[in-house]
Amino acid sequence: MSKQAKRKHHKHKKYSLPAAGSSPGLIFIDENALKPVIKLYKYNAELYEVKELSSLSNVAQIVADKSFTFWIEIKGYNSLEMFETLSSDFNVNKLVLEDITRTYQRPKFEEYEGYDFAVSRMLNLDENKELDNVQVSFLLTDNALFTLQETYEDCLEPIRARLRGGKGNIRIAGSSYLMYALMDIIVDTYFVILNAWSEDLDAVEDRLFDKPDKSVMFDTQMIKRNLIGIRRVVWPERDKLNDILRSDSTLVTEQTRLYIKDAYDHCIQIIDVVESLKEISISNLDMYLSMISNRMNEIMKVLTIISSIFIPLTFIAGIYGMNFAIQDPVTGKLLPKNMPELYAAHGYLYTMVGMGLIAVAQIIYFWRKGWFK
Amino acid sequence: MSKQAKRKHHKHKKYSLPAAGSSPGLIFIDENALKPVIKLYKYNAELYEVKELSSLSNVAQIVADKSFTFWIEIKGYNSLEMFETLSSDFNVNKLVLEDITRTYQRPKFEEYEGYDFAVSRMLNLDENKELDNVQVSFLLTDNALFTLQETYEDCLEPIRARLRGGKGNIRIAGSSYLMYALMDIIVDTYFVILNAWSEDLDAVEDRLFDKPDKSVMFDTQMIKRNLIGIRRVVWPERDKLNDILRSDSTLVTEQTRLYIKDAYDHCIQIIDVVESLKEISISNLDMYLSMISNRMNEIMKVLTIISSIFIPLTFIAGIYGMNFAIQDPVTGKLLPKNMPELYAAHGYLYTMVGMGLIAVAQIIYFWRKGWFK
Amino acid sequence: MSKQAKRKHHKHKKYSLPAAGSSPGLIFIDENALKPVIKLYKYNAELYEVKELSSLSNVAQIVADKSFTFWIEIKGYNSLEMFETLSSDFNVNKLVLEDITRTYQRPKFEEYEGYDFAVSRMLNLDENKELDNVQVSFLLTDNALFTLQETYEDCLEPIRARLRGGKGNIRIAGSSYLMYALMDIIVDTYFVILNAWSEDLDAVEDRLFDKPDKSVMFDTQMIKRNLIGIRRVVWPERDKLNDILRSDSTLVTEQTRLYIKDAYDHCIQIIDVVESLKEISISNLDMYLSMISNRMNEIMKVLTIISSIFIPLTFIAGIYGMNFAIQDPVTGKLLPKNMPELYAAHGYLYTMVGMGLIAVAQIIYFWRKGWFK
Amino acid sequence: MSKQAKRKHHKHKKYSLPAAGSSPGLIFIDENALKPVIKLYKYNAELYEVKELSSLSNVAQIVADKSFTFWIEIKGYNSLEMFETLSSDFNVNKLVLEDITRTYQRPKFEEYEGYDFAVSRMLNLDENKELDNVQVSFLLTDNALFTLQETYEDCLEPIRARLRGGKGNIRIAGSSYLMYALMDIIVDTYFVILNAWSEDLDAVEDRLFDKPDKSVMFDTQMIKRNLIGIRRVVWPERDKLNDILRSDSTLVTEQTRLYIKDAYDHCIQIIDVVESLKEISISNLDMYLSMISNRMNEIMKVLTIISSIFIPLTFIAGIYGMNFAIQDPVTGKLLPKNMPELYAAHGYLYTMVGMGLIAVAQIIYFWRKGWFK
Amino acid sequence: MSKQAKRKHHKHKKYSLPAAGSSPGLIFIDENALKPVIKLYKYNAELYEVKELSSLSNVAQIVADKSFTFWIEIKGYNSLEMFETLSSDFNVNKLVLEDITRTYQRPKFEEYEGYDFAVSRMLNLDENKELDNVQVSFLLTDNALFTLQETYEDCLEPIRARLRGGKGNIRIAGSSYLMYALMDIIVDTYFVILNAWSEDLDAVEDRLFDKPDKSVMFDTQMIKRNLIGIRRVVWPERDKLNDILRSDSTLVTEQTRLYIKDAYDHCIQIIDVVESLKEISISNLDMYLSMISNRMNEIMKVLTIISSIFIPLTFIAGIYGMNFAIQDPVTGKLLPKNMPELYAAHGYLYTMVGMGLIAVAQIIYFWRKGWFK
Numbered sequence A, B, C, D, E: 001m002s003k004q005a006k007r008k009h010h011k012h013k014k015y016s017l018p019a020a021g022s023s024p025g026l027i028f029i030d031e032n033a034l035k036p037v038i039k040l041y042k043y044n045a046e047l048y049e050v051k052e053l054s055s056l057s058n059v060a061q062i063v064a065d066k067s068f069t070f071w072i073e074i075k076g077y078n079s080l081e082m083f084e085t086l087s088s089d090f091n092v093n094k095l096v097l098e099d100i101t102r103t104y105q106r107p108k109f110e111e112y113e114g115y116d117f118a119v120s121r122m123l124n125l126d127e128n129k130e131l132d133n134v135q136v137s138f139l140l141t142d143n144a145l146f147t148l149q150e151t152y153e154d155c156l157e158p159i160r161a162r163l164r165g166g167k168g169n170i171r172i173a174g175s176s177y178l179m180y181a182l183m184d185i186i187v188d189t190y191f192v193i194l195n196a197w198s199e200d201l202d203a204v205e206d207r208l209f210d211k212p213d214k215s216v217m218f219d220t221q222m223i224k225r226n227l228i229g230i231r232r233v234v235w236p237e238r239d240k241l242n243d244i245l246r247s248d249s250t251l252v253t254e255q256t257r258l259y260i261k262d263a264y265d266h267c268i269q270i271i272d273v274v275e276s277l278k279e280i281s282i283s284n285l286d287m288y289l290s291m292i293s294n295r296m297n298e299i300m301k302v303l304t305i306i307s308s309i310f311i312p313l314t315f316i317a318g319i320y321g322m323n324f325a326i327q328d329p330v331t332g333k334l335l336p337k338n339m340p341e342l343y344a345a346h347g348y349l350y351t352m353v354g355m356g357l358i359a360v361a362q363i364i365y366f367w368r369k370g371w372f373k
């Protein structure tokens, strides 16, 4: 196995699970949790403001102003108090808070008294081409959207630019449209990742056709595994978008549903691409196996042709290398039946010709069988 | 790998995706977009006119005349203004316009306020036997049908001929019947493509039975992949036709639904053919693998028979080629136990007969094992 | 490949498809279409008459007599006028007439104004054991049944005998019962075909266990393909029978539905047999592949045992066949280190015994490894 | 192939099918049909009587006494009159009688006017470990149950014992409970059969791990096939029990439905075991194939090591076995460049040492490659 | 096969099934059943008491006090009287009691008059890394929960601690919440087991990439089988939780349903992990097979290169080892055509050079074919 292939084989990610039997609804703060960075975006058709907050303590008061839409962006979970404020001021269920902080949830959408809860999974290929998989949680009220994620990096900058720019629908379409816009950009990045893998697969396929070695097999298996990984995100994502479409939540506007339907279509297109790349991977692995078998056939043909031609000839040479004596060296007795060929005038010549004929016969035989291709 | 097989292995098509996070509903004009060519077909039972338009600007006015049916055929997307007219004059949703210009949509049917939107995928085998896959978008109103495609070529000429001819249903059955007729001809061309592949598969199958080499495997895999590609068009096409059937759109007449049901049947027949060809491909690949294994068996049998017969004989010849001396050449001491066979009167004869017997015994053994078939 | 296997590999059947874009509802008369033979069966509990008709022109008048049930049996499609009479006198939809004349329809059941339309597929093994697949179309009215097929041969004789005989339900149960009886006998012949294939599979299986060669693989693949072919008939047949059961057509009597349920059960039993035979085919192919691998193992064991025993012995014989001289023939110089074994009193004997020991040791080694089974 | 494996490979069972086109509802009496043995069980909480009847002629009268429950047990079908009595006295549909006498029905449940009809399949491993598969048909009325089977043997004795004993529910719970009890015992015997196969599979698995030969493959394939066979009984059995549960037949009491639900659970447990054993079979077959490949690797390693070491050495020995002469024997001319090694003082020694070094180098090479494990 | 692999191959667990035909609803007491240990937990927001009971005789009286919630924990089934008390005092159905004592039930939830019945399966990896699979049965009334299990060990201690601690919801949320808490902890332990297998799989994968031998195959197959085993628990567990969610049992409070939904999510996450690990197992087995084939290729290449180079050379050496005489030793007749090369001045040299050229040509040939990689 090449070093290269080995490098690509990395350990499966482990999540810190709750201790079995711990109380449900426990807010989980990891020991390495990052300090929370909270930003408040306040906007309507005319106005757009961004403010960094130190805590959520007076957000309830702020969002009471229904003439604005608010986006409260929370990154980093190292503050139990922050989650308790969500519970006390916004009546967020403890089970929801646990789902937010246990960041291995599948994409889902759930309706609660006064707010909706949703989960997306933000994927990103890091510099080693490994897949980062970050949970983004959404809490949606009538005029506010909370987004929560464990890490600082995200792929949401274009949305902020559109908010700042103030063009298009985004400043006037309310909190559910903002949630849609964020979910949509997350799904859009899946296309980017799939394009990268598709190019990898093309490159491996070139090697498969040019000079297949076992790295073709290892690399294809790794791509196939990545595809299986993304399937586990994208199928529940599709179900989630469908759940939003079918829900009768009053917090999701009719206009937003139209856009969600569009994101749902994108999600199905992604599923199409994933399934398609997976089938190409499987087909390439099948071809690789066939090519190994074919190559074995070729190796064996070389061995068999050479052995079959020379082993009988060597035997004949061996015959005439035997030392049966035509005269006993001790007694001088004549033994005229012992290898008289050796003393024939053209014995050597006839033998060489005979060998040549045997070789030619075999070559014709193998040629007829198509062994010389 | 043969050059031929390599030529067939082409890169996967890439679409220009929207930048992740771009505003939904953005009309996308590719830099290589073609100049739009717009044709207006105006017809009823008595009259049939075709006119080339330079823009859509007064189409809204034209189609207001409900005593005619109109077909507005748009080819080439290099005009933002044209799409904006669709938005302003015909109230077409921005998301729909995006779907029209992002030409990687799956076949689908959607109802909107005042119009229906549908997508078909026009397939065509180009001169290199590669599959062109062009999106045709439909906007259906009560007395008009807009069709939009990026390229100039199409397979719709027979419909124009029927319109011109004026026989049959087509001139009197309204805009939804025209949409059906166009969708139907697109689906009908799938049969043509499948027939071509079916013949390719037959040809490869002949080679499989006559003289299978690895091109059989490559070519079958390529056909199988093409089939997987067409499946991704034809299954959603079936769903689309079913959606039209089940929709309660008032724009699709009862009579048209009857015809759509017929196109739906054709679609299922195509699915039948696709699945069937796919199973034949898989079966051929399995046979090819069995044949490789069988051939390996045959190669090994040749090697084993020849080696097994001659290696022991060569050993015996080797024995009597040894130089053990019956008399020390230096001291002249007699060594009567050293290879007395060499000095026996019929040593050579007996040895040759013994070798012959061994060879015959082995041939009988292999023959009994069925190795000579 | 054996000639026999090649003979079984026949081209996939092609149907003459409508030209893409041709008007839907076009009646298709093949250039080789047979002259129509039309028979009219008129019967009730008391009376039974058969008459050959030259055209359908006054059938509408005849079937107006509601005190009889009529079976109009049409074979051969070479008469456009006949189909036009069906359209004009019986109000049969043009799309239905197209489905009747384009004889590649899947089994289906459709209700129309005043009549029901159904398709069955009549299968028959011809003398070469190839599958004939003939479309039989049914048009059912309240007291008449039209059956239409392209060819003259059929498997419906027993029904005619039962009509003639006049016993049982058939003379009094109306037109829908007659349609059931015909559909039932068509499905019953599938059992006959499956029994034939089951016996073929048994015969191939015997060869698999006795002396497997590659014809086992070819024949099993051919049977598997035939099974895949019949699946494509029998699954839609099941759906058709179910559609009749669930339909609220007034033309199908309650009593007939009971019988249709029985035919539906037969259809499921056939599906059971098909799936079962398919799994046996796959299992046999898997066994065949295992046996090839096993056989390769045996071939290699023979080669390895013989080579491993004799190659080292031949080497030893080669050693003592070397010509290192104990005395320089030219200078007469003594070279006492050069192969003194050759001049030892029992050199030959010891060498032979040593070779024997090596051979025995190897035989024990291979025997312990279980290579002699 | 071993004799043992061949013995296990038996022909697929054939049923005597109705002639295609025969009247539906024909009662089928096989030529080898057994003489009917009819037993009447009459019981309630207080009384229990068994009587052998010669015919069904006055059973209708007997079962009119609604203060008792009756079980009419019929074994052997050689009496057309008996079935005609069922038709005339109990109004049993002809199609039902056909299903009873054509004993290849799948498990099913059907409601008719005045009675319910059900089919179970009684499985039994005979002394050769082959599966007997006997159809048991049930006709259920409000206070009577008819059971019909072709053969005399059954597995229902424990039910008779419970009836005789009179304990438990069975004497008071009516005819539907009796039907449940019989169906339940039939399903329970499936567990017994699966346990036997599970033990067979364990035994084969032991051989797979200890000394795998091709009988492992044959035996596992046979078990897998048996499992596929039982699947075809147990899935429709599950559907049948579910049909009884969901039916609104007034003949099945609420209490009995509770018990049917319990039998349904057993059926699902059986399906679990079947699927599980099938997956183990497939896994064992995969392991067997891997082990064949591994063994081939080992055989080839032995061959390659021995050949690679000795073939070059034999070549060297061959070199010094050549007869190039240092002095022409005829002319006495000196040829000092011809094989002077042969006349060197330590030529033999150096050659032997050189050969030893080559062998050691190769052994190290192979050892490093891990070929000695 | 290594000893290690053999140790891992253990027999499939057998359950003691009821004798076929035994009365349904029979309470089954195994001969090795443990003495029952009964604990009564009585608690509300203020009070928490644990008491060990010797029998269930006056539990009915105790639980009549509706101001408390009761948990009656029963371990060990060796008391028929205990089950009879459940039947008489709590009206538990005999079929339920049978399901409790026949401990091979799948997870399920059933509603009865006055109580609900549920089954969970408690999994545990014992010290040999084998899976213990213990049935836990639940009987839920309005203010009491009975749990029953055959063995003494369990994984429920954290729940007892939470009850003692009195914090959180558990002391005030009633009997259905307690049932949820117990079910949840049982599902949570599945995560622990899957983590252990995931690590095993990682370790095997390391060996696959470093030095694959057949233990990789055996160990992966064992993990795959374990995964198939846990699938059979976790899919019905999911259905059970869903049944509770959808049921309209009044015994399960609205609040508890919210928590059950959370456990349902966990169950789906577990299914995700199981499917994912299974796909990785299959992928690793595929890679292992590819690697065996690759290795065979390498072995054969070594054999073929060495044989192909030296066999022809040995033949040439054999030629010049032949004893064709240039002068008859007896008659002294000159035979000048017999191997004059042997008496050429540079015969030996030319021969050696010729051999060298042949070897170099072959090496170049093999190198060009890429056989030296």
Ligand SMILES: [Mg+2]
Binding pocket: A228, A231, A232, E272, E275, E276
């Ligand atoms: Mg998955």
Ligand SMILES: [Mg+2]
Binding pocket: A265, A266, A268, A269, B105, B106, B108
């Ligand atoms: Mg789409």
Ligand SMILES: [Mg+2]
Binding pocket: A264, A265, A266, A267, A268, A269, A270, A271, A272
């Ligand atoms: Mg999509």
Ligand SMILES: [Mg+2]
Binding pocket: A268, A271, A272, A275
């Ligand atoms: Mg898809």
Ligand SMILES: [Mg+2]
Binding pocket: A275
């Ligand atoms: Mg797919």
Ligand SMILES: [Mg+2]
Binding pocket: A279, A282, A283
């Ligand atoms: Mg595939």
Ligand SMILES: [Mg+2]
Binding pocket: A272, A275, A276, B231, B232
């Ligand atoms: Mg697809």
Ligand SMILES: [Mg+2]
Binding pocket: B265, B266, B268, B269, C105, C106, C108
């Ligand atoms: Mg169709």
Ligand SMILES: [Mg+2]
Binding pocket: B265, B266, B267, B268, B269, B270, B271, B272, C106
């Ligand atoms: Mg179709």
Ligand SMILES: [Mg+2]
Binding pocket: B268, B271, B272, B275
């Ligand atoms: Mg189909």
Ligand SMILES: [Mg+2]
Binding pocket: B275
């Ligand atoms: Mg299919």
Ligand SMILES: [Mg+2]
Binding pocket: B279, B282, B283
């Ligand atoms: Mg297939």
Ligand SMILES: [Mg+2]
Binding pocket: B272, B275, B276, C231, C232
């Ligand atoms: Mg199919």
Ligand SMILES: [Mg+2]
Binding pocket: C264, C265, C266, C268, C269, D105, D106
């Ligand atoms: Mg059936």
Ligand SMILES: [Mg+2]
Binding pocket: C265, C266, C267, C268, C269, C270, C271, C272, C273, D106
């Ligand atoms: Mg069936």
Ligand SMILES: [Mg+2]
Binding pocket: C268, C271, C272, C275
């Ligand atoms: Mg079936």
